[in-house]
Amino acid sequence: MARKEVPSLVKDEKLIEKRRGEMVKAAVNLFKENGFHRTTTREIAKASGFSIGTLYEYIRSKEDILYLVCDSIYEGVREKLNEQIGTTEGSVDHVKKAIAVYFNVVDEMQDEVLVMYQEAKSLSREALPYVLKRELEMTAIFEELIRQTVEQGELDLNEEEVRLLAHNILVHGQMWTFRRWSLRKEYSLEEYTNMQTQLLLYGVKNKSLI
Amino acid sequence: MARKEVPSLVKDEKLIEKRRGEMVKAAVNLFKENGFHRTTTREIAKASGFSIGTLYEYIRSKEDILYLVCDSIYEGVREKLNEQIGTTEGSVDHVKKAIAVYFNVVDEMQDEVLVMYQEAKSLSREALPYVLKRELEMTAIFEELIRQTVEQGELDLNEEEVRLLAHNILVHGQMWTFRRWSLRKEYSLEEYTNMQTQLLLYGVKNKSLI
Amino acid sequence: MARKEVPSLVKDEKLIEKRRGEMVKAAVNLFKENGFHRTTTREIAKASGFSIGTLYEYIRSKEDILYLVCDSIYEGVREKLNEQIGTTEGSVDHVKKAIAVYFNVVDEMQDEVLVMYQEAKSLSREALPYVLKRELEMTAIFEELIRQTVEQGELDLNEEEVRLLAHNILVHGQMWTFRRWSLRKEYSLEEYTNMQTQLLLYGVKNKSLI
Amino acid sequence: MARKEVPSLVKDEKLIEKRRGEMVKAAVNLFKENGFHRTTTREIAKASGFSIGTLYEYIRSKEDILYLVCDSIYEGVREKLNEQIGTTEGSVDHVKKAIAVYFNVVDEMQDEVLVMYQEAKSLSREALPYVLKRELEMTAIFEELIRQTVEQGELDLNEEEVRLLAHNILVHGQMWTFRRWSLRKEYSLEEYTNMQTQLLLYGVKNKSLI
DNA sequence: AATGAATGAGCGTTCATTCAT
DNA sequence: CATGAATGAACGCTCATTCAT
Structure with missing residues (x-):
């Protein structure tokens, strides 16, 4: 497929x-x-x-247009991502870089990304899987990067956590478009990126841990 | 309003x-x-x-129905949340409990939640603010809880981070419905809740910190 | 059905x-x-x-209209036929009478009959059988009449010939509408009726028989 | 023309x-x-x-194609007819032979014949006369044959009856295609030909004549 | 002589909304 | 208060025909 x-x-x-x-x-x-x-x-x-x-x-049919739109947007996002991330051995710095690049791309294409996530549900049962496949491909990029970083010994995550973290990164990128009516008022893209990176990787500074 | x-x-x-x-x-x-x-x-x-x-x-008009539907779903989620969370002084345990309760509610009402987030965009410019307001009210519940926990000295977050964390909790709940086509295959609700709570509060165990 | x-x-x-x-x-x-x-x-x-x-x-759908049109025309023809033919024991005179009545009805409803036979083919495979059924019902009226006349001993036909004769009567009626562009120029309805009745029942005066 | x-x-x-x-x-x-x-x-x-x-x-225009199609089909039928009938002095046997040949041709070209009679009505008022003319030419073949047979003294028909009989022969051929959904179930082509020839020429064996 | 991309009038059908009863 | 027949603008889509190449 x-x-x-x-x-x-x-x-x-x-x-x-x-x-x-x-x-x-x-x-x-x-x-x-x-x-x-x-x-x-x-x-x-x-x-x-x-x-x-x-x-x-x-x-x-009209639906064909929607499919082409979704496909084209994924392609756009993926292309920009590949251009800027490149393939390297995994490292925490590399993950951080990738998050920043991804959030940047999402910000640049915010209208497109919003359209895709809001309208894809109108695709027929026949076309939907192709689009979901694309989403999984994007998740896989981050999964692989994180997995390599784990292998390098810089992060300590089991396979399930790797996948969930990748999911979370994707979702936080999308949320920058979905909830921009709220987020934009409070943070610049840079602030949002920094804070989310911090929370994603280090969580809350948490005294109860001590 | x-x-x-x-x-x-x-x-x-x-x-x-x-x-x-x-x-x-x-x-x-x-x-x-x-x-x-x-x-x-x-x-x-x-x-x-x-x-x-x-x-x-x-x-x-037909749109009135959509508004009433969204309003009613928010009301449903809020009600269940209030029932089970109650008001207390903040504590990390309380936050964890609240997350679990919220994820549970979202899981119970997953169809409704999905409908709301997918269709709310069809509301007119006139009605939309009312619904977004509701979303902010829900965020506020978590914000307040976290803020209290910070005040109790159990978490170390500035105001911006409080708001972002609350936002992230909301988003991870929605994500359980949005991306269920993928998440459900990999995790049970309990697993998802535990893992996300872990990541939200403690982040990744990160050797580079040492 | x-x-x-x-x-x-x-x-x-x-x-x-x-x-x-x-x-x-x-x-x-x-x-x-x-x-x-x-x-x-x-x-x-x-x-x-x-x-x-x-x-x-x-x-x-548009096709429903065509079906209703066909159904209504058959109903019209059948009604007029039943009104004027009635049920009696069969006799050659009765058959002749029935032919005349039928040709008359067809003449009165010539536009409708023409429409039905020309457009019925546009019915879907689902609706067509219902209309063909109606055609067979009409044929059955004449079959029965002829069959009774045979039983009365006034005509000498086997079952297959009974059915073919009934069929021919129907066809000659339709022909009066189908080929009116030609027939009308040459014959009045009365002439047509008389001549066809003659040919249907007695055939050609045929010296080779002698 | x-x-x-x-x-x-x-x-x-x-x-x-x-x-x-x-x-x-x-x-x-x-x-x-x-x-x-x-x-x-x-x-x-x-x-x-x-x-x-x-x-x-x-x-x-598209209609031109329909005209060409109709014309070509007539030509096909006519050709086959001419090939097999030939011109002779008229005789009852010859008429019978011609009927059989014609029914055979119609059977061989049943799809084409059906198309022609069902679609010709879609021709414009300008083109229709040319096609009707063709139909009359075909009728004329049988008229002439019957007329000659009358002249030979083998049949006793006035001019009007000659023309009607020719009409009837044509129509019964067409009916073998039009009503094949019904006729084919009951008769083979040979049976149909024999029985119709019998009825066309000799009518019903009719005791009331005696 | 042959191609096929472009056109747009026109089709069958839907559905939110109204209003007389 | 409740009903449901009536409305018609608007939709997605088709296809005979044209014309630049």
Whole structure:
């Protein structure tokens, strides 16, 4: 199960790529504003600069657009992540760096990320697994990094904790977009990143431990 | 800004309360299954046991129902929380207890919680603040508890960290519903609660600290 | 398998009957003119004096209208036939009478009959059998009449021939509508009836028999 | 009024003939399966092995294809008929032979015949007469044959009866395709041919005559 | 002569909402 | 207070046809 094939009536693969890119871009903006259900296919066509007929030359259904949007956003996030993280032996510093990079990417693409997490539920039972797969792939990046750091002896976590920590990192990134109505008022991205990194890795300074 | 007033054509306040309760109950079940947009007012009326005409005697628009649903779910969570947490001086044990209680409540009402977080975005700009307010109230419960624990000297956090920790607790509860497709496979609620409590309060056992 | 149930959102059975009657009437006229596929649901709604929304309160799909149209036409033909033929012991005179009555009915309802035979093929595989059943019921009326006449000893036919003759009568009736572009130019209904009756029952005066 | 001229953007007459032949062949198969209205021009182009653009180089509109299809089917039936009947002086045996041949041809081309009679009504008022003309030409073949047989003194029919009998023969052939859902269950082609020939020419053995 | 991307009018259908009873 | 028939704007989608290449 790699990526879902979305059939098109147009034959030129290059053109498909290009046109779909334009459509996805327009769709993201509209979904951002009004959500998937409140956005009409005509609006998407118009905002992409195509007729409704042309839109349907490149997709089969409105839901295809949502899938392409989700897929494209994941791809965007992943790409930026890979660019900036690179592969190294694991270390706590590297994990911290990765968290910062990830939070940065999420911040840059906050609208897209928000759209994806809020609308993905509208995907059909057929398409959903492909998107969840992508989410797991992203989690896996952090899992691997943490696992290596554990292997290097810099962190002390069992396998289950590794996975949960990776989950938590992902979620805190998403929350920066989900709850921005609240978080943005209180923290800058840098503050949020520093504080969450601190809490994620060291927890609360806790006198009861003593 | 307390609760939003939803006007009704019916005068009898008792009746309004009762009927709306029935409508909300039916609506939650339908939203759970099909989401807000895919649920029709006719379906809600039918599932509530009323005619479509009667439905509109008690609300003005479909969105009113969504508002009432969100409000009612928050109320449900809050009620259960208050019942089981009570007010005490703060202590780390008390915080742990509260986390466990909260995660439990979220687990019991997982469908409702999911509905609320996924559909609230469909509320109009007018209604949304009322719901976000509710979210802040819930955060405040944990903030207060943590703040007291800090005051008791059992935790060492500044005000910003108090708020972020409260926020994180909330988020990890929601995450149990949001990401259940993945988490449920790996952990039981108890495991999840224990591990998250551990990570939230003590962070990762971290040799680099030494 | 009696008649196909066509669900309606409206509860009042009397009203359903009435409204559907109006819709069918309007639809027949439009189908006559433009055929089923070229007629839009909006045209049918308008010609019935309803909004498009009201139309869909009484039917589920455009095809339902076609089914109701076919059903209603068969019912019309059958009713008129039963009214005028009555049940008697079979006799050649009675058969002749029945043919004349049937041809008359077909002539009166020629537009409807034409519509039915030309458009029934557009019914779904699910609905078609119900309509074919109706056709067989009509054939059965003539079969029975002929069979009785054979039993009375006035005609000499085996069972297969009885059925084929009944079938031929039906077909010659339909032919009066199908090929009216040609037949009408040459014969009046009375002439057509007389000549076909003659040919059906006595065949060609045939010297080679001698 | 011979055959309708269908303009083409292509000059090469040979090529037009060839390409249209391929298009018609593909179209017949598709119309058979789904009817004229449910078949798209794209499907026809694809099934013919051409692009949609090329299709429109050889016809002006979808309806042109229907006309060509009908014309081609008539031509096919006529050709087969001429091949096998030949021209002779009329005789009852010859008429019987012609009926058998015609029923055979109709049986062989039953799908095509069905398509033609069911879809011809979708032709525009402009094209329809050309197709009806073809039908009359076919009737004329039988009229002539019967007329000759009358002249030979083997049958006793006036001119009107000649024409009606020819009509009836045509119609009974068509009915073998139209009503095959019923007839095929009861009779083989041979039985049907024999019985109809019997009834057409000799009518019912009728004791009331005596 | 051949291609196929582009077009947009028009289709069948839905559903939140109203209002006469 | 309760009902449910009526409404029509708006939706997702199709497909015959055109025309630049």
